Amino acid sequence: MAGSGERARHWQYAELPGVDLLRARYIHKTFVRHTHENFVIAAIAEGVEVFHHRGADEYAGPGALALVNPDTAHTGRAGGPEGWRYGAVYPSPEVVAEIAAETTTIRGTPGFISPVVDDPYTVSLVHQVLRAADEGNALAADTLLRVAVTRLLRLNGGPLPRRDPRTAGARIAARARAVLEERMAEPPTLARLAAEFGTSPVALLRAFRDAYGMPPHAWLTDARVRRARRLLDAGSTPAEVAVAVGFTDQPHLNRHFSRIVGVPPGAYRRERKNVQDARQGLRLPSQAWQTRQLSRRYAPEQKTGPTPPSSATP
Numbered sequence: 001m002a003g004s005g006e007r008a009r010h011w012q013y014a015e016l017p018g019v020d021l022l023r024a025r026y027i028h029k030t031f032v033r034h035t036h037e038n039f040v041i042a043a044i045a046e047g048v049e050v051f052h053h054r055g056a057d058e059y060a061g062p063g064a065l066a067l068v069n070p071d072t073a074h075t076g077r078a079g080g081p082e083g084w085r086y087g088a089v090y091p092s093p094e095v096v097a098e099i100a101a102e103t104t105t106i107r108g109t110p111g112f113i114s115p116v117v118d119d120p121y122t123v124s125l126v127h128q129v130l131r132a133a134d135e136g137n138a139l140a141a142d143t144l145l146r147v148a149v150t151r152l153l154r155l156n157g158g159p160l161p162r163r164d165p166r167t168a169g170a171r172i173a174a175r176a177r178a179v180l181e182e183r184m185a186e187p188p189t190l191a192r193l194a195a196e197f198g199t200s201p202v203a204l205l206r207a208f209r210d211a212y213g214m215p216p217h218a219w220l221t222d223a224r225v226r227r228a229r230r231l232l233d234a235g236s237t238p239a240e241v242a243v244a245v246g247f248t249d250q251p252h253l254n255r256h257f258s259r260i261v262g263v264p265p266g267a268y269r270r271e272r273k274n275v276q277d278a279r280q281g282l283r284l285p286s287q288a289w290q291t292r293q294l295s296r297r298y299a300p301e302q303k304t305g306p307t308p309p310s311s312a313t314p
Contacts, residue, residue: 048079
């Protein structure tokens, strides 16, 4: 994205297990319909983000948060020519459930009710979490994340509805999804998939879209990117991953990965490797490296605007 004015970093902090982090500025970026295994808590700093969510376009501007529950199909794009800048945290369902159990009275699986919440204070908390993670301030990052999630659950939380496949169409969609996941590298056509369950392609398409918010081919692309992320997390190269999940080649993976995750798979893998090295205590022992770190740590501070420090616990 160099030279386009767009930039993004998608990373993890070893001291915040189960949480993905993102800081980005997008102008022309368009996210195709996709889902996340984790919650999305996106704090808008500038511009407007528009995302299609449960049949309607939602708008989140400065001081607002875009909130998406796990496995909920949505898109993303700029609401104006200037694009949008935001920071986001992606806590896992386990992390959110733990915080909810400690700080709320929500029964069942916790989640967010409204996809957009205007709350500049929580927006500030999210950006402070990212800053604390950048600085290696584990205590502040963990504390601020828990405060932010607790506040959002109290303002906009509730139990998520259960998704039991009770109708015949929902049961067929669930079986079709299982087949696609099993045959990800060589999936059947829609007609063959429908024939396996004794239904028509149109009926299967309608049932699948009703159950998962997208047609089977879009769901398969999303599932391939999910599996690609897990393989990259485990250390596989983008070229190896492309073949393993059923993409034609690495450029094919790059295109779809960037349109769903927001960064190319190579950049994503580099950040994951950095986290793995940190967890294993791998550090360059050279004197030059130590000197460089000391110079960064004790360099004169540059004057900035009146942004509160990340360690300021609300």
